[in-house]
Amino acid sequence: MSLSLTRRVLKGALGPPANDSRFLLDPHRRDLPGEDTMARYPDSEEVDLCVVGAGAGGSVLAQRLARQGWKVVVLEAGPFWHPDEDWVSDEAGSHHLYWTQKRIIGGADPIEMGKNNSGRGVGGSMVHYAGYCPRFHPSDFATRTLDGVGADWPLSYDELRPHYELVERELPVAGQDWPWPEPHSYPYSPHPVSQAASVLWQGALKLGIQMRVGPVGITNGVFGNRPHCIYRGYCLQGCKVNAKASPYVTHLPDALAHGVEVRAGCMASRVELDESGRARGVVYLREDDPATPRLQRAKVVAVACYSIETPRLLLNSASPSFPNGLCNNEDQVGRYVMVQGASQTAGRFPEELRMYKAPPPEISSEDFYETDESRGFARGFSIQTVSPLPIGWAEHVLADGHWGRALREYMRDYNHWTTVGVLNELLPLPENRVTLAEEKDQYGLPVARFDYSQCDNDRANIEYSTRVITDILQAAGAQDILTIHRYAHLIGGARMGTSPDNSVVDAHQRTWAVPNLYLADGSVCPTQGSANPALTIMALASRLAEHLGGRRPG
Amino acid sequence: MAGFLRRARGAAGKAVDLSSGHHLPNLRPGKQPPDPSWLPRQRRGTTPQMVGRYPDYDVFDARDTWDEATTRVVEERMAVESGGPLSFFREDEAATLRAFCDTCTAQDSDPRVPVAELVDQKLAKGQLDGYQYYDMPDDRDTWHLVLAGLDEVARSRYGKEGFGALDAEAREALVGQLAAGALSSASLDRLNVKRAWSVCMRMILSAFYSHPFAWNEIGFGGPAYPRGYMRLGPVSTREPFERPGATSEDPVRVAPELEG
Ligand SMILES: Cc1cc2nc3c(=O)[nH]c(=O)nc-3n(C[C@H](O)[C@H](O)[C@H](O)COP(=O)(O)OP(=O)(O)OC[C@H]3O[C@@H](n4cnc5c(N)ncnc54)[C@H](O)[C@@H]3O)c2cc1C
Numbered sequence A: 001m002s003l004s005l006t007r008r009v010l011k012g013a014l015g016p017p018a019n020d021s022r023f024l025l026d027p028h029r030r031d032l033p034g035e036d037t038m039a040r041y042p043d044s045e046e047v048d049l050c051v052v053g054a055g056a057g058g059s060v061l062a063q064r065l066a067r068q069g070w071k072v073v074v075l076e077a078g079p080f081w082h083p084d085e086d087w088v089s090d091e092a093g094s095h096h097l098y099w100t101q102k103r104i105i106g107g108a109d110p111i112e113m114g115k116n117n118s119g120r121g122v123g124g125s126m127v128h129y130a131g132y133c134p135r136f137h138p139s140d141f142a143t144r145t146l147d148g149v150g151a152d153w154p155l156s157y158d159e160l161r162p163h164y165e166l167v168e169r170e171l172p173v174a175g176q177d178w179p180w181p182e183p184h185s186y187p188y189s190p191h192p193v194s195q196a197a198s199v200l201w202q203g204a205l206k207l208g209i210q211m212r213v214g215p216v217g218i219t220n221g222v223f224g225n226r227p228h229c230i231y232r233g234y235c236l237q238g239c240k241v242n243a244k245a246s247p248y249v250t251h252l253p254d255a256l257a258h259g260v261e262v263r264a265g266c267m268a269s270r271v272e273l274d275e276s277g278r279a280r281g282v283v284y285l286r287e288d289d290p291a292t293p294r295l296q297r298a299k300v301v302a303v304a305c306y307s308i309e310t311p312r313l314l315l316n317s318a319s320p321s322f323p324n325g326l327c328n329n330e331d332q333v334g335r336y337v338m339v340q341g342a343s344q345t346a347g348r349f350p351e352e353l354r355m356y357k358a359p360p361p362e363i364s365s366e367d368f369y370e371t372d373e374s375r376g377f378a379r380g381f382s383i384q385t386v387s388p389l390p391i392g393w394a395e396h397v398l399a400d401g402h403w404g405r406a407l408r409e410y411m412r413d414y415n416h417w418t419t420v421g422v423l424n425e426l427l428p429l430p431e432n433r434v435t436l437a438e439e440k441d442q443y444g445l446p447v448a449r450f451d452y453s454q455c456d457n458d459r460a461n462i463e464y465s466t467r468v469i470t471d472i473l474q475a476a477g478a479q480d481i482l483t484i485h486r487y488a489h490l491i492g493g494a495r496m497g498t499s500p501d502n503s504v505v506d507a508h509q510r511t512w513a514v515p516n517l518y519l520a521d522g523s524v525c526p527t528q529g530s531a532n533p534a535l536t537i538m539a540l541a542s543r544l545a546e547h548l549g550g551r552r553p554g
Numbered sequence B: 001m002a003g004f005l006r007r008a009r010g011a012a013g014k015a016v017d018l019s020s021g022h023h024l025p026n027l028r029p030g031k032q033p034p035d036p037s038w039l040p041r042q043r044r045g046t047t048p049q050m051v052g053r054y055p056d057y058d059v060f061d062a063r064d065t066w067d068e069a070t071t072r073v074v075e076e077r078m079a080v081e082s083g084g085p086l087s088f089f090r091e092d093e094a095a096t097l098r099a100f101c102d103t104c105t106a107q108d109s110d111p112r113v114p115v116a117e118l119v120d121q122k123l124a125k126g127q128l129d130g131y132q133y134y135d136m137p138d139d140r141d142t143w144h145l146v147l148a149g150l151d152e153v154a155r156s157r158y159g160k161e162g163f164g165a166l167d168a169e170a171r172e173a174l175v176g177q178l179a180a181g182a183l184s185s186a187s188l189d190r191l192n193v194k195r196a197w198s199v200c201m202r203m204i205l206s207a208f209y210s211h212p213f214a215w216n217e218i219g220f221g222g223p224a225y226p227r228g229y230m231r232l233g234p235v236s237t238r239e240p241f242e243r244p245g246a247t248s249e250d251p252v253r254v255a256p257e258l259e260g
């Protein structure tokens, strides 16, 4: 039997190799097992690898290399979660999961940060991400060549495919057989579809738009000691069930079991170089003793703080040889930060749909993903169902211009609504950039300023896609429609490329400027397609680990 | 009986048919909702102003299915009292703050969700959203300036000592202009008014809809761990603890109770 046929027949019975996280978890408690017994390295010990950021990219890299015998310390600014006590089934009560340290936003179309963009704590942003886990398309890696926009990656989809397949088994991803872009199947079967999403599906069918269930990193059936999803709908508030994939459950248990130390409450303030220009280690400040800078020495340093904080850390690491910030002598650090357009349209139906039930990510379509010149813009968008809880729904109603009595009326009607969203590929532009602001954070470090402006192609894409989802609702028979224009998913800011004058890192995510410094997160992506980025960020980290694996520093 | 008739009929004097959606502001002349008096009287649980669409629903009925951590968070919220002490806002801001929060959320009588007090708590703890527009001050300063601005306009335009002293109609007019970015005063001119509106509303709405009273009003299932949901579909499927929304027939069912 071919590998893909085997996967289709055996589904979840085929676990991932070389990752025991699912068995290490406790079926009755949600704590990351091994916190008490985890390795502890003194600052003075030169470890093999110091990773900054225990999120999607950093965790995968740490887990992989620990399995190869590397001594790894992960510095994480946020807390070491104890989900049974720290996470709640409550929207407002989940505020502490987000990166809410101040950021200044500017440009013609400033991007509102906070809950919608990034997390802070062990597990990173995936602790409260929605759970969609699509792959990028092959075309995403060559948009400059194919469509004359964006940038080509210095690697191809084919090079990432084996890592996509591996990570999909580790999460594990559940979904229907996927027709886009090259047909593939998922290790777990699709979840049942909720009443709210089924109405949208009907609308799409009428218009001839193909939708498929998934792909989501949510268990459908048990997976080791991870239980089945209970469809409670709080994925964006942190999964208290361990059903939704995040590094906290998918990679960090195995990492800790293989000697990784995750040092939480430690804010990296700069990457320090030695006289020869190599990274000596990472200077960090402990939340409980912020006045005492400490240096964790390491043979290799990997920064994985995501698209705003990775550039910020580099810019904050200026030195005489890098007066404008580490790796920034070519003025590339912080540029080409991207977001995706994430407009959402809600429709009202006579029946009760109760969209708060089931995970917000349910069904999606990549029919509009590729460039179609007749639409009048390059690249495209995907369509995904979402389902705001009451506070999210209130923001949606407000965005349509309602407050006071009108808002209360729409809010009381909550159970009759269903919501569909898009993800537009917005193009990478050099002026969309992270710089340092005057303002300082609680540690006295300059905070990031993020300027963002759309180009005409972006606006045309957003407008067109909003019409498509509105049409879906109308075809489904919606009686009233409310729209909110918003943005999601950060990518870029320290992209990979072919030379130092067009990028910060090479095809193996090694910085051009410092030979033992790597970037291992979403900041390295030159484009972002219309796919949610977490799976790709993990696959890239997995590929980076494979590259580094055989070369344990001597 | 007169009360019942008033409840069963919308402002236009016609019975409101829920399935048609004719109560929705966008589908009505002037985009204004019917007076909430068409809504059934709440029989179980508390809702803000005792209006709601799920007269027999109380999210607390399922309290024994909530996990401890969530229960603690919700109970702390319930312990906050409307009209209670403020710690971030000054004494002289209290009346304006309360009037502003009430107007934005259409709370004109008790029982109320303690929006002002919940906002005050968040600001006192410095729980901000993590971003600040380049042309705006810190969110905490924005709040002070917006309240001062509302008072300034109340004085200059209506000759009252503050926003809190205005009648409901004047308050709504001012808030409408604030929402449109069209209000101007010494304090407001230091802000990008549209962005200031969004800063305040984000916090106000997140306070209001974090409260179980509001969940009762809109028929939201509330905390759902470890219970979860079993019945995802087909359309109009309910869990045993979920209650149907009031429909156009509903007042008939309510009638004997209202009279009895
Ligand atoms: C609400 C929401 C919904 C989302 N939905 C989806 C989805 O459905 N599908 C999808 O694919 N993606 C989704 N995403 C995006 C996805 O979560 C991110 O793209 C991904 O987690 C980024 O991975 P990363 O490794 O680059 O960074 P992160 O996972 O964010 O990890 C970075 C870590 O670094 C830490 N850190 C930062 N600076 C420092 C410092 N100086 N010192 C120490 N530590 C530091 C942070 O605290 C954080 O833990 C969503 C995100 C959000 C917020």
Ligand code: SF4
Pocket: A218, A228, A229, A230, A231, A232, A233, A234, A235, A236, A238, A239, A240, A241, A242, A243, A244, A358, A359, A360
């Ligand atoms: S819906 Fe499923 S995946 Fe989402 S939080 Fe609940 S149990 Fe976790």
